[in-house]
Amino acid sequence: MIKRNQLIIGNKSFKDITDDICAPVERFPSKGWVGLFLGAKTLLIFYIFVLGMVLANGMGLLGVNHPVAWGTMIITFVFWIGIGHAGTLISAILFLFRQKWRTSVARTAEAMTVFAVMTAGLFPLLHTGRPWLDFWLFPYPNQRGPLWVNFRSPLLWDVFAVSTYATVSMVFWYIGLVPDFATIKDRAKNKVRRMVYGALSLGWKGTARNWSHYEMLYLLLAGLSAPLVLSVHTIVSFDFSVAGLPGWHTTIFPPYFVAGAIFSGFAMVITLMTLVRIGFPQFKDYITIDHMEVMNKIIMTTGMMVGYAYASEFFVAWYSGNPYERYAFLNRAGVPGTSGDYAWSYWIMVTCNVIIPQLFWFKWARRNIPTMFIVSIFVNIGMWFERFVITVTSLHNDFLPSNWGNYAWSFWDGAVLFGSFGMFLTLFLLYLRLVPAISIAEIKPVLDVGKDKKGGH
Amino acid sequence: MSDTHSHHDHDHDEQELAAKKAARPKIEHDNKFWLSLDQYQQNPEFKKLAETEFLSSPLKEEDDSANEGWARREFLKLMGASLAMATAGCIRRPVEKIIPYNKQPEEVVLGVPNFYTTTYFDGSEAIGVLVKTREGRPLKIEGNPSHPISQGGTTARAQASLLGLYDPDRLRAPKKNLFNEKRSNKDGIGISWDDMDKNISEQLKKGAVVVLTGALTSPATRSVVSEFGQAFGAEHVAWEPFTHEEIREGQKSCYGDDLVPGYRFDRAQMIVSLDADFLGAWLTPATFTKQFSKTRKDLGKMSRLVMFDSSYSLTGANADIRVRIKPSQQLDVAMGLAHEIVVNKGRSSYAGNSNAKSVLSAFAGTAKKLGIEEELFKRIADDLWENKGQSLVVAGGLQTLTADAVELQIAVNFLNSILENDGKTVEGRSGNSSLKSSNKELLALIKNMEQGKVKTLIIHRTNPMYALSSSAGFAEAIKKVEMVITTSERDDEVAQAAHYVAPDNHPMETWSDAEVTAGVFGLQQPTIRPMYDTRSFQLSLMTWAFLANKGPKRLLAYETFFDYLKNYWKEEIHPKQGRGQSFDDFWNQALQEGFVGESVNSSARSFRAEALNQVKKSKDKTGYELVLYPTIQLGDGSNNNIAWLHELPDPVTKVCWDNYVCVSLATSQKLKIKNGSVVQLTVNNKKIDLPVHIQPGLHDEVLAVAIGYGRTHVGRVGNGVGQNSYELASVSNGNLVYSGQETQVTVLNKTYKLAQTQEHHSMEGRQIVVEATLKDYEKKKEHIIHRHPIWSIWSGHAYNGNKWAMAVDLNSCTGCSACVVACQAENNIPVVGKKYVMQGREMHWIRIDRYYTGTPENPSAVFQPLMCQHCDNAPCETVCPVLATVHTDDGLNAMVYNRCVGTRYCSNNCPYKVRRFNWFNYVKKIEKPLHLALNPEVTVRMRGVMEKCTFCVQRIKEAKNEARIDSRPLKDGDIKTACQTACPAEAIVFGDMNDSESRVSKMFKHERSYALLEEWNAAPSVRYLAKIRNNGKESASSDPESKGGHS
Amino acid sequence: MARGIGGIAAIFLEEHAVLEAARKTKSEGFTKFDAISPYPIHGMEEACDIKRSWIPYVTFVTGTIGLVSGLLLTWWTSAVSWPINVGGKPFFSLPAFIPIIFELTILFAALSSVGALFYACGLPKIDPPVIDPDLTSHKFAIFVPENDTGYDVAKLERMFKDLGAVEVKKVAEY
C-alpha cells in the first residue's frame, strides 16, 4: 500500500492533543477573535433590523415582483442549505468510507452545517407574505374541519426535509461532542465551567460498555444521515424541478443540486479552515495541508460535475425541441435574439464554478493556502449566482412574452443577503470559543496513521 | 364589514320630495351627510377624524422604510400583532355593534343590491347604464342592455366614473375666493349658500351675464339655461375640448344641417376611417364598438375596416388594413379616394361633373405621393364602391383638427354621398343635435371678456383654464370679468379664478336627463343622497333667478330641479313620445327602462356640390407634425383624479401614469433616442418637455402626444401626472388647431422612466394569439390552429353539476379595456401607483396583452384579454403547501385569501402569470370616502396574500341563490361576470360547460377555439377564438403551421 | 442522587497495556468490571466480553414505524379525512407523498436511536463520580466493582501492578 503522510504532525502525545484542542476553549479570547466577533455581531444586529423591516412592511421591500415572485430570500436559502451539506457529508459519508482524514475537519464542518442550516431555515419562513401564519405548514389537528396541508407541494416536502435535516445533523453533531465535553469538564479549573460542561457532557464516563453503544449509534447516525443529506438537496431542487417553468422543469436537478451543494459546502469549509488555521496556529498540526489538498481535489471534481450539469442542461433543452425550454437557456447565456438581461450573472456563475476551480489541477495551487482561500471565495460567489440564475432567469422570461419582466433588486435584497453572513459568522465564532473545534476523542485513534513505526490500526 | 352597519336614509323619490318640501327654501343641499352615524350626529370626535382623514395616498407613497421612527413603531406593532395572532385562537373577538334602521325603507333588503337606470354622459357620448347600489351605496356601473343606442356597452371611463363620486377631493361646501385687484392671489374661504346666493343674484341683476357650459345633452338643463338667459339676458356659450364642431360645419356646408350625424357602423361592410378613433375615444365609442362588433361575428359577411392612422389608435390596432399617414395627408387621402372613384374609374353620378373633376384633379396620384402602396389604395377605393350603400367613410377627432379640418369633413361627406351611404350608414336626422359646443364661440367670448363686455361669467362642466391653450388668452380675459362663478365639483383650475364656487352634485347624486340621439331621451336619476353640502347646477340657476325674482314662471315655480324636470318631461317630452300613455306610466316606464323613444330614420340628403369648391389642395408639408389625441383612459382629462384610469395601461402603448411623445422607430434612430429619453417639442414658440415612447407603426414625421394629462388642480391623484399638451394647440384665424402643426424636436440630455405594464411585444413565434386572414381561414378552417396531441396518465376528476367556463372571441375584442376597470371596480382591486407599476406590481386581475405582428415599421396589433384560466390541472394548486388554492366541484380554481400564507409559489408555477400578490397592505391606504366604493360581496385582501380572477364567484353565488330562492333552475346567462357585462363587443362569454346548450359550450366547440398553451395540458376553462383579419391577403403574419408553438 | 457502588480501579498510560489488563481481568473470571478510556479502543469489546450493541434493532423498528406513520398520515389526511381536488391530481397521490414518508422514517429512526443510547448508557447523569480526571484525556483505567465474583483487593492490586498500572486506587463509589 502506498505510504501516506501523517494525519497529525509534530509527534503529539494524547495529552498534547487534549491540551492543544482544549486551549481555545480554556484560554482568554485573542484580540483577533474579539475583533471578528464584534464585526459579525454588528452585522447580525443589522440583519435583525432588516428582517424586522421586511416583516413590518411586507415582502414588497425586496425586489420580488410579478413575474419574479421568488428572489433573494429563496436564492440565499438554497445557498446556505447547499453549504450546510459538506458537514454531514464529511462526517457521515466519509465516515462510512472509513476516511480517517475526516476526523480533524469533521467537527468544524458539522458545526458549519448546523449554523448554515439555521441561517437557511429562516428564509423560507420569513419570505412568506404572512410569516406569522407559517405554522399552517405543519399538519396539526385543528378546528377548521380539520383542514390539513397539501402534501403534494414541494414546499411541504421542504418543511419536512429541512427540519428533519436540521434536527438530525444537530443531534449527530452533539453526540459527537459528548465525550469531548466530558474531557473539558474534567479539565475544568473553575466551578461554573465544570457545571456547564458537566451538564453538556450528560455525565459521560467513557466506559467500554458506553463506548460500544456509542460507536454503534455513531455508525447508525452516519448511515441515516448519508441518504438524508442527499435527500435534502434533492428535495430543495424539487422546489424548482417539480414546477413547470422552462429552466426549472428538468430531471437533472437533484444530482446537479447535490453536486453543487457538496461543491459549495467544501468551498466554505476551505474558507473557514484557512481562517481557523490563522486564528489558532496550533491547529495547523491537525488540519494539515494534506487535509486541505484532499478537499481541494473534491472541490475541483464536484466543480466539474456542476459544469457538466450546466452543459447537459443546454443539450437537453436543445434536444427536447421545446421552444420555451430552448429560449430559457439561450436567454440565460444571452444569445442574441433573446432578452439576455441576466447573461452577466450566468457568466459570473460559469467563471466562478467551472473555470476558476480548474486551478486545482496544479499541486501548488491545491497546497497554497492563499490560492485556495481565494478560489473558495470565488466558488462561494459563483454558487450564490447559480441559484440566482436558476431562480430569476427562469421566472423573468417564461411562457407568455406579455408578462416578461425583470427582478427589481432593492437595497433590502443586499441587506438580507449580507446580513445572513452576520448570523452565520456570529454563531461560528462562538462555536470556536465554546466547543473543541476538533474531535478530541476521534482524533486520538488516528494519531499513529502514517507514522513510520506502525501503519496505524 | 357587516352590512347591518349602514343606516343612512335611502334616497327615494317620495321621501326625497317630502324632505325637500319640508326643507325649503334650503332645498337639495341639506346637511345630512350620511357617511357614518357619528358624522350624521355631527359628533365632534368625527370632525377631528375627518380632518386627519386624508393624509397618505398610495400613489404618492415613498419607500416606507425611509422613515425609521415610523418603522420602529410599525415593527413593535407587528411584534404585538404576531403575538396576538399566535394566541388568536384563545381570545374573544372585539365587540361589534348592530345599528338597525329607524324606519325600514321598503326597497332596501340588506345584502341584496338594487339597480337603478340612469345615463352617463362624458361630453360626447350618453351611455345608458344601470347603477348597482346596496343599502343606498352605489357600488358598480353596468351597461343597460335594453338601451337602444349603447345596448349595454360601456367604456372604461364610464365604469370608472363611480370612483368620481367617492373622490376625496370633491368640494364639500360652497367656497368664496378673496382676490386682490390683480387677482394674483387666491384666498378661499367657506361661505353659506344663502349668502352666496344673495350676492350672486344681486350681481346678476347688472346683466351682461354669460353662461359657459360644456355640451349640454340634457334638454331640461338646456331649457333651464335658456330660461335663465331670458331672465338676465344671459348668453349661453358651450365649449369643451371635443367640440365636434368640424363635423357640424362640414355637415352644414354639405347638407345644411348643423349637427353631428348618426353613424351606423353596424350597417357598414366597408369602413374607411381617417383618424377617427371610433373604437377608442372618438364621439361615442361604446355605441360604435357595439355596432362594429356586430359586423365581425359572422365571418360569412365580415366587414372590412381600413384605417388611415396618424397616431397608433385603438381603431388602427383593430383595422384589417392600417395605413400610417401624417395629419397633413388626411385631406389628400380622402380626396385621393374620391379621385380614384370619380375620375380614374369614372364612377358615381359625379363622373360627369366637370367642376367636381377639376377640384379632384388636384389630388391625382395621391397614393404615389404619400408613399402608399398604389395597388392597395386602388383596392380600397374599389371596395368602397363595390360596397356602396353599405360602406362608410369617417373622419374626426383632435387628430383631424388641422387647419383644413372642415375641408376634410366636406371631402368625407362627398365620399359618403357619392357612395350613396348617406341615409344608410350616415343618418343625418338621427344625429345628436345636442353636441353644440364650439371653439369659435368661445374665442369670440374671450374677446368680449377682454373688452370687459362680460360682467358675470357662470362656468359649468367645462374647464378652459386647463383644456384651452393659453394662447387663446382665457386666463387673462377672465380677470376682466367682474364676477366669475363656477359650479366645479372640485377646487380645479377654473375654481382658482372664480369668485364663487357653487359645487355641483355628482351626476349620481342628482336628477337630469339626456338626449342620446334625436328622438331618444334618457333619464339620469340619483342613486344616492348628496354626500356633501352641494347643489345641482340647474338648481343654482333656478335659485338665483328665484331670489332675483326674474325670468319665466316655469323657472321660478319649482323648488327642486326634479320638479322642473318632471314637469318639463310632462310638457315637452310626453306629448311627442307618450304614445297615449298616461304621463305617470310614461314617467315610470322611463325610470324603469332608463330611456324613451327610438331614433328617427333618415333618408339620403342631397349633397351641395358647391361645398366641394371649398376644398383646396394645400401644399405638401415636410418635417415633423404634431398629433394630439385623446386616450381611452383619460379622454379630455376631466376625470383625471380617478386612480383606476391612471393605472389602466393604454391598450396600445401599455404605458400608464403618464403621457409621452410617440415617435416611429426610424425617427428614434434618426434622433438617437431611446424609450424614456426626454425631448423638447416646440410648436410655434410653445415648448413642452416629454419622455419618448417608441411606437412602431407611426409615420416617420409624426410626433403623437396624448391630451388629458398635466392637470394642476384636479386632486391628489391627477395633479402633476404627465404634461398638459393642450398647450400645444394654437389659435389660427378664429379657430383652434391641434394636429398637423409643424414641430421642432430637441433631444434633452435627460431620461424619465415610463411605467409600462408590458415590455415585450413579440409572440416569439409561440402560439399565443392565433391570427389568420379571412382568406386563409376560409381555406384552412380549423387548421389555422396548431393542435398538439395531449394525453394524461389518469382520467382526472369528474365534474357533475356545473362546470364554469369562459370563452373569449379575439375577433371581437377591440382591447378597449372596459373589462379591466369593471373588474377592478367589482373585485376591490387596489391601485398601486406608478412607482410600483414600474416594479411590476400592478394588481389587475384581467389584463389585455397586446402583441405586434408583421414588420416593425408598420406592425398590426392583436389583443388578448388574459384572466385566470381556471385550469382543471391547475399548476398553482399542486404547489400551494397550505391548500389555499384548490379546485371546487364546479370547476373553479378557488383562491382562499384567509388561508394563504403567501409563499407565491403558485404565481411562479402559473404559466399565464395571472396571479397578483399584495406586496404591501394596500387596503390600509384606501382613503375615505373611497372605501365606500368597496364591494361588500368581495373580501378585501390584506398584505401578504395572493389574489386573482375568481370568475366573479360572488356573482355565481348571487345568481345561484336567486334561483334557489325562486326555486327555479339556473339558466344560461343568469351569471354574467363583471368583464362580460362591461364588454361593448360581447367578446367575453361565461357559462356552464356541462350544459351543452349554453353559449359558452357552443363557442368551445367552435373550430376557431383553442386553449392558451394547450400543449402544457393545464386544461384551462378559458378558451379563445382565433382572430381573423379581413385584409384580403393570404397567409398573414402569424401562420401557426409555420410558427405557432414551434421554432 | 443515590450512591453508586465502590470498587478498585487501576490507571494505565498505554492503550495496549489497558487492553492487556482487560483481557487478564476477564480471564481471572471477573464479569462486572469495566474499562474506561478517553476514546473507543478497538478490541476492547472482546477484551471485556461486551455483547454487540442492540441499538440497531431499535433503529429498524422505529424506522419502520416512521415509514408507516408517514404513509398513514399522508393517505388519511389527503384521501380520507378531507379529500380535496388539488390540481386535478388523485386524492391519494403516492409518488408525491414519498418524500414525506422518507423524511419521517429517518427522523423517527435517528431520534429513537439516540434515545436508545441514552437508555443504554443511563444518560443523562448528573455529576457522576470521577476516578481520575485524565481518563477523558490521556489515561486509561480498569474498574472492578466490589460486588464482582471473587473480588479481592490485594489480589487485584498485585495483578494490575504486574500489568504495569501506574496507579491502583480504591474507589468509594463509581
Place this chain on the structure above:
Amino acid sequence: MQHRHDVRNFGGMVFIILFAAFSVLTTGCKFQPGWGYNKGYSPEQPIPFDHSIHVSKHNIQCQYCHNQVERSTHSNIPALSTCMNCHMQVKTDSPHIQKLRDAYDKGASVEWVKVHMLPDFVRFNHAAHLKKGVNCQTCHGAIETMSRVTQNADLSMGWCINCHRQPENNAPLNCTTCHY
C-alpha cells in the same frame, strides 16, 4: 445494574415533560372543543330584549321581525319601526320601551351588541340555509327560550364543516362556499 434506576427515571421525566409541552403546543386548543371561540357569548344588550317572551309566550314568528332573512344572506335586525308596530300600544310604560320610543322619535337607532360574529372573510347565507330547510335553532340554539341571546355553537369552521360533511345534507364542501 439497578443502581442506575434513579438516573433513568430522571431522563424519563425530562422526556415526558418535553412530550407534554410539545403536544400542547402543536394541538393547542384542540382538547377543549370551542375554546377560543365565542361559544356561550351573551353580552348585555342596551335594551334587554327577551326572545322567550316574544316567541314562546306571544308566538311571534321569527320572520315577523327578521323579515328579510328568507331573501337575503343577512338576517336583518328589525328596524325600530317594526318594534313600534306593537309597542305603540303594548307595554308603553316600561322604561325600556320608552328608551326605544325616544330613539324612534329622535330618528335615532339602538346600538345592539352583535352576538354571532363571523370573520369578514366568511360568508354565511341565511336565505340559502332556510331554503334548504335548516331551521334557526340548528345554529342559534333554542333561541326562542333565551331571555338574553347567547351564542350556542362555537361557529368554528370545523363546526360548519361537520354539518356540511353529512351525506344526507349534500351540502357543498368547496372553499368558495364560504370564502370569496
